[in-house]
Amino acid sequence: MLRLSLFGFVCTCVFTLETYAQDSDVFDSATPLQVVSSQGEGGEGPAWDPELGILTSGNGGICRLSIDGIASVYREKAGTNGLLFDREGRLVCCEPVLRRVTRLSRDGKLEVLTDSFNGKKYNQPNDLCLDRQGRIYFSDPRYGPRDDMQLRDADGNTIEGVYRINLDGSVERVLGREVERANGVALSPDDRYLFVADNANDRLGGARKLWRFELDSQGNVKPKSGRVLFDWGNGRGPDGIKQDQAGRLFVAGGTNVTKPPHEPDAALKGGVYVFDFDGKLLAFQNVPTDEVTNCAFGGDDLRTLYITGGGVLYKTRTKTPGRVYWPQKP
Numbered sequence: 001m002l003r004l005s006l007f008g009f010v011c012t013c014v015f016t017l018e019t020y021a022q023d024s025d026v027f028d029s030a031t032p033l034q035v036v037s038s039q040g041e042g043g044e045g046p047a048w049d050p051e052l053g054i055l056t057s058g059n060g061g062i063c064r065l066s067i068d069g070i071a072s073v074y075r076e077k078a079g080t081n082g083l084l085f086d087r088e089g090r091l092v093c094c095e096p097v098l099r100r101v102t103r104l105s106r107d108g109k110l111e112v113l114t115d116s117f118n119g120k121k122y123n124q125p126n127d128l129c130l131d132r133q134g135r136i137y138f139s140d141p142r143y144g145p146r147d148d149m150q151l152r153d154a155d156g157n158t159i160e161g162v163y164r165i166n167l168d169g170s171v172e173r174v175l176g177r178e179v180e181r182a183n184g185v186a187l188s189p190d191d192r193y194l195f196v197a198d199n200a201n202d203r204l205g206g207a208r209k210l211w212r213f214e215l216d217s218q219g220n221v222k223p224k225s226g227r228v229l230f231d232w233g234n235g236r237g238p239d240g241i242k243q244d245q246a247g248r249l250f251v252a253g254g255t256n257v258t259k260p261p262h263e264p265d266a267a268l269k270g271g272v273y274v275f276d277f278d279g280k281l282l283a284f285q286n287v288p289t290d291e292v293t294n295c296a297f298g299g300d301d302l303r304t305l306y307i308t309g310g311g312v313l314y315k316t317r318t319k320t321p322g323r324v325y326w327p328q329k330p
Contacts, residue, residue, distance in 0.1 A: 017268070017269055017271075017284045017286070024319075025282070025283070025319060026248070026274050026282055026283035026318060026319060026320070027283055027285060027316060027317065027318055027319065028303075028316075028317035028318060028319055030317075031316060031317035032316070033285065033286075033287065033307075033314055033315075033316045034314060034315050034316065035312060035313070035314055036054075036065065036306070036313040036314060036315050037063075037065060037071060037312070037313040038311070038312045038313075039059075039071070039311075040058050040059045040311040041056050041058040041059060041063035041065070041071065041311070041313050042056055042058055042307075042308040042309060042310070042311050042312045042313030042314070043056065043057050043058035043059070043293065043308060043311055044056065044057040044058070044080075044081045044082065044240075044293045044294055044308055045057035045080060045081055045082045045083035045093075045094070045127075045240075045294060045308070046083070046294055046295065046296035046298075046306040046307070046308055046313070047083040047084050047085055047091065047296055048085075048296055048297065048298025048299070048302075048306065048324065049085055049089070049326065050067075050300070050327055051067075052064060052066070052074070053065050053066040053067045054296070054298055054306050054313070055074055055083055055091070056083075056306075056308060056313055057078070057080040057081055057082075057083060058308075058311060058313075059073075060076075060077055060078075060079065061073055061074070061075055061076045061077055061078045061079075061080075062074040062075040062078045062080055062083070062091075062093070065313070075104070078093065078095065079095050079096065079097025079098055080093045080094060080095050080096075080097075081094045081095075081096050081124075081125070081126050081127065082094040082125075082126055082127035082128050082138070082139075082240070082294070084128055084129070084130070084325060085324075085325060085326035086103070086130060086134065086136075086325055086326060087130070087134060087325050087326060087328050088326075089106055089326050089327070090103050090104060090105050090106065091103070091104040092104075092113075092128060092136060094125035094126050094127060094128055094138055094139075095125060096123075096124030096125055096126060098115070099115060099121050099122045099123070099124060099125065100112055100113075100114065100115035100122065100125065101113045101114050101115075101125050101128070101136065101138055101165065113136070113165055113169070114163075114165055114169075114171050117151060117163060117171055117173065120150035120151050121148075121150045121151075122140045122151065122163075123140045123141060123142035123149055123151060123158075123160055124140065124141060124142050124143065125138050125139070125140050126138070126139045126140065126141050126182075126183055126184075127139050127183060127184045127185050127197075127239075127240055127241075127294070128185065129185050129186050129187050130187070130325050131187055131191045131219060132190075132191050133167060133219075134167060135164055135165060135166055135167060135219065136164065136165040137162060137163070137164050137165075137174065137185055137187065137194065138162070138163055138164075138165070138185065139160075139161075139162050139182035139183055139184070139185050139196070140159075140160060140161060140162070140163060140182065141160045141181040141182055141183055141199070142158070142160055142181070143202065146158065153176065153177060157177060159173075159176045159177060160179070160180065160181040160182055161173055161174070161175040161176040161177070161178070161179065161182055162174050162175035162179075162182045162185055162194070162196060164219060172220070174194070174215075174219070174220055174221050175194075175196065175213070175221055178213075178221070178226055179196055179198040179207065179211060179226075180198055180200040180206060180207040181198060181199055181200040181206070181207065182196050182197070182198060183196075183197040183198070183199045183237075183238065183239055183240075184196070184197035184199075184238060184239050184240040184241035184251065184252070184294070185197070185241065186241040186242065186243055186249065187215075188247065188277075189243075189247065189323065191215060191219065192214065192215055193212055193213065193214060193215060193277075194212070194213045194215055194221060195210065195211065195212055195213075195229075195241055195249060196210075196211045196212075196213065197209075197210055197211075197237065197238035197239055197240070197241055197251065197253070198210070198211055198237070198238075199236075199237035199238055199239060199253075200237075201236055201237050201262060201263060202262055203262055204234065204261055204262055204264070205234075206237075206262075207237065208231060208232035208233060208234075208235065208236070208237025208238065208253075209228050209229075209230070209231050209232070209237065209238070210228070210229045210230040210231075210238050210241075210249075210251060210275070210279065211226050211227065211228055211229065212226070212227050212229055212277075212279070213225050213226050213227075228279075229275060229278065229279025230251075230273070230275060230279045230281070232253060232254065232268050233265055233267075233268070234263065234264050234265040235254060235255050235263055235265040235266060235267060235268045236253060236254055236255035236259070236263050236268075236270065236290070236291065237253055238251045238252070238253040238273075239251075239252040239253055239291070239292065239293045239294060240252045240293055240294025240295060240308075242294075242295050242296055242297060242305075242322060242323070243322070243323045244297070244318060244320045244321065244322050244323060245302075245320055245321050245322065245323050246320050247276075247277060247323075248274055248275065248276055248282060248320075249274065249275045249276075249277075250272050250273075250274055250295055250305065250322075251272065251273045251274075251275065252271075252272055252273075252292045252293055252294050252295055252307065252308075252309070253268070253270070253271075253273055253292065254268045254269050254270040254271055254273070254292065255268075255269070255270050255290055255291070256269055256270045256288065256289075256290050257290065269284075269286055270286070270287050270288075270289075270290050270291065270292040270309065271284055271285050271286040271287045271292055272284070272285040272287065272292070272295055272305070272307060285305075285307070285316055287307055287309045287314060288309075289309045289310030289311070289312050290309065290310050291309065291310060292307065292308070292309035292310075293308045293309060294307075294308050295307045295308070296322070297318075297321065297322020297323070297324055298322075298324075301321060302321035302322045302324060303317055303318050303319070303320070303321050303322070304316075304317060304318075305317070305318050305322070
């Protein structure tokens with residue numbers, strides 16, 4: 001079953017994901033999904049560097065798989081989730097364990113970019129993206145125990161929103177209670193839209209939605225501009241988000257088995273869902289291990305899609321190169 005929510009209305013129709021599997025316009029159907037590593041490295045946060053290879057959050061640290069396939073530990077006990085290389089090749093890290101966002105320079109210097117907002121500790125910084133100015137947008141959900149959450153609104157309600165780190169180091173909240181639990185984030189190439197994976201998957205009826213919000217010229221969300229592009233219903237919702245150079249959204253999500261009472265529906269399988277700007281499902285790549293958490297483009301031509309799921313690192317091939325911040329185009 002597909003539950004598609006547009007402008008507050010929900011329509012239900014029957015379809016099979018096989019219809020979209022390895023779509024020839026998106027994925028290279030001649031290249032099947034391959035396991036790159038299955039030793040727990042593929043937990044989260046894949047990020048590609050043409051010199052280092054692919055970095056992932058796994059086994060409690062940051063793992064590295066070099067260009068020639070040699071596995072090593074890049075940073076021990078990092079406690080990271082989302083990773084990305086900025087336009088100067090520095091590794092920006094969401095660190096949910098220490099509740100902060102950091103940046104690791106090419107020479108190994110670690111800088112704490114932010115560890116609190118208005119004097120309150122973050123929940124668990126999770127995923128991140130950059131705008132054209134180099135400002136960092138990051139999500140701040142909380143999965144697991146919630147007794148020490150400090151960020152709340154005036155009525156005492158918890159906030160699991162999206163923040164922006166400005167170039168001067170100041171931090172602004174761009175999304176608060178407009179979403180239940182922000183996870184994956186991405187910006188359109190023109191910085192006019194913010195895409196957010198809203199995934200409160202630990203309770204029945206919680207959000208499992210892909211949102212699109214309009215941004216003003218300052219990079220702030222326009223009030224009441226949110227539009228739900230896709231809804232995973234009572235299955236597992238969306239996680240990490242990436243884009244190809246055609247602007248299509250590659251969203252990790254779904255589940256291969258029911259997980260009652262919170263995720264009783266497994267109709268929308270685990271894998272990478274590819275949507276257009278308006279949320280039309282274009283293609284689907286199934287991933288056999290749960291939970292499918294994120295993806296990232298890499299390789300010399302940026303057409304290798306790395307996928308993390310259940311501690312396993314996979315790869316497949318796409319027809320269109322991915323959109324990345326590093327290395328910059330000449």
